[in-house]
Structures are given as structure tokens and as C-alpha cells.
Amino acid sequence: VMLMQRRLREMTGVVFEATADPAAADVVFCASARGVELFNSSFFMDPGNRPLVVLIDLADGGTPIVGRKVLADPSTVAVLKSYTWRDRGGPCPPHPTSNGFYRHVNLLRVFGERGAPGGHISVEAAGDILRGEHCEEYPPELQRKILISTPLVQTVRSGSAFPKRMAELRPIRERSIDVAFMGKTDYGLDGWAQHVTRHRQALLKHLHAACAQHGWKCHIVTKRGDKSAYKKTLRKVKLFLSPFGFGEWSLKDEEAILSGAVLVKPGASLLESLIPLYQPGRTCVEARPDGKDLGEVIAGALANLTALEEIQARAHGAVRGFVGYRKAAEHPAVLSVWADIASRLLRRPFTRSRV
Helix, strand or coil: CHHHCHHHHHHHCCCCECCCCHHHCCEEEEEHHHHHHHHCCHHHHCHHHCCEEEEECCCCCCCCCCCHHHHHCCCEEEEEECEEECCCCCCCCCECCECCCCHHHHHHHHHHHHCCCCCCCCHHHHHHHHHHCCCCCCCHHHHCCEEECCCCHHHHHHHHHCCCCHHHCCCHHHCCEEEEEECCCCCCCCCCHHHHHHHHHHHHHHHHHHHHHHCCCEEEECCCCCHHHHHHHHCCEEEEECCCCCCCCCHHHHHHHHCCCEEECCCHHHEEECCCCCCECCCEECCCCCCCCHHHHHHHHHCCHHHHHHHHHHHHHHHHCCCCHHHHHCCHHHHHHHHHHHHHHHCCCCCCCEC
């Protein structure tokens, strides 16, 4: 659909024609989960008649679910995601208590087993840790195939249910709740889920201690509650804590910002998304992934409400730009990525001119 959008056609000067028959197409768009099936299909086996492939990764994780073999195949033009790791790293090898697909779970496992290094956990530092666990590191030519092309779903689909203008939101200094966490902490202690459980429970211990030490008004809920009450609470919150869970991203990341709260995202600088949620100091506040500096980070943020209100306005404006399917599809950031995809396709020989 994006390749046939009028605005993109005007930008590229190229007209694509759609077909429902993959065997008749020059370019096949396919969900990443079916990528291996596609590459093993009968019509794909003819090297002289092989279409180009763009894989759409819908998985709840920053790591592309296709392996190196599919990513490196000459037919693979791009793998499209909503967000990913800034270093474009790949999956980790199997481990008795880790899911290789989730890089962050392997990072949390290492932190739990051996402790985390001191100071800020940069992209480079996290990469060094994961390379030590033999996690996949892609060369630049494969990294370039991993494109962030799609806005996060909650903003596009449901963002219209949240306030549209900053004028409708309470300024940070008028919000009665200093810090909030509303989410699950018990994912069980079996398999790789144990690392998420321990990670979130440890973060809450840091938060409880900081709230008691500083006398902050903190709202901490670990059981599912009423959705309308949750939304009302978000509009009273200064800082909203959203740590890694089963995936690195959470719907609550977007909902907090759309409600005017400032997102506190442990490990934010490790991630990149098309909607610029994870820009520490600009659209969010960052703590270490293990949360050991959480109290210090929150205290620093609450000591400068003017800076927090600047982050609040900047983040809300950035996210609002992607609300609704039409607005998202016509956003310059989206069009720029899809123009790049069209350019990549045009550098390949076409025989049927269909997608």
C-alpha cells in the first residue's frame, strides 16, 4: 500500500502495480515469521524467476526474527520493523534459561548472573556483553537491510483517544503524582521469563526505596485494573516508569507520553524507533537497564521541572505527529524510509513491475 501511495509516487516518480499472486510479482512483501516458508516455496526455487523480498517483522521484540541466512540472501531487500536495537544486533544462541530472540533477556540474564558494569550502559557496552554471549553481530551490509519503517501501533491505531494538544494536558509542575509504575512484575520463574520477573521486581525495590527516602508521591500498581482509571491516573503523573518486559517496548511507553507524562525508560539509548520515543534528555529520561541508578535519575529529573516540561512538550508533539493511519502514512519520516525502499528496488532488474 505504501509503495502505491500518491505522495510516495510524487517523490519517486515511480508507479507500482499490485498483484495478489506472489509468483507473478517482482517484489513480494511477506511477514518475517513466514520468511523461511517463502524462501523454501517452489516458485522461489527458480533462480531466473526469483522475486525480490521485503519482510515485515511484526514480532514483539527489537531483534529481527529472521536469521542471518535469510537476511543475507540477495533476494532480501529489507526487513521492516517499528523499533530495533541501535546496533542492529541479531539473536543470541540457545540457552537453558534464555530466549535467543530477545537480546534484552540475555542482557538481563548476564546482569543477574554476573552483575552489570558500573556507569552508563552504552550501546557499545551492551554490545560487548552480548558478543561475549555469542549473540549475532551483523556486518554493515546486513545492518543496512534492517529498516525502521513503521510507526508503533498504539499511537497510530489508538492515539486519537488521548488529548490532542498540550493545552489539554496538565503541565508537569501541576501533576500530583511524582512517579508511577503500573504493570506486571510476575512473569513466573520458569525458563527465560524468570529474568524478566527478577528484573522488574528488582526495579520496583529500587523505586520503593527511593520513594521512601525522598518522600515522593508514588503510585505503584502491579495488578491489572480498570482501563479508564489507568488513563485518568496517567494524566496526573510526572514521571512514568516503563522497564523492559517480554519485549523492550511497551504500549505504555506511548500511552504515557500521549497522556503528558514523561517516560522513564531504563536502557532507552539501546533502542531506536521510528516514533522518536527513546531519545534521553529529549523525549524521555533514561536509567540504567538494571535500575541501580533509578533513585538518582528520578531525583535529578524532579529537581528541574522546567526541563521536564520541555521533554513533555517535545515528546507529546513528536508522538502526536503519527496519530491515525493517514497522518502516519504521510509523515515525512515514514515517506523517507519508503522512498529509500523504492530506490533499493529500482536498483534491481524488474521483469513484471508488480508488488
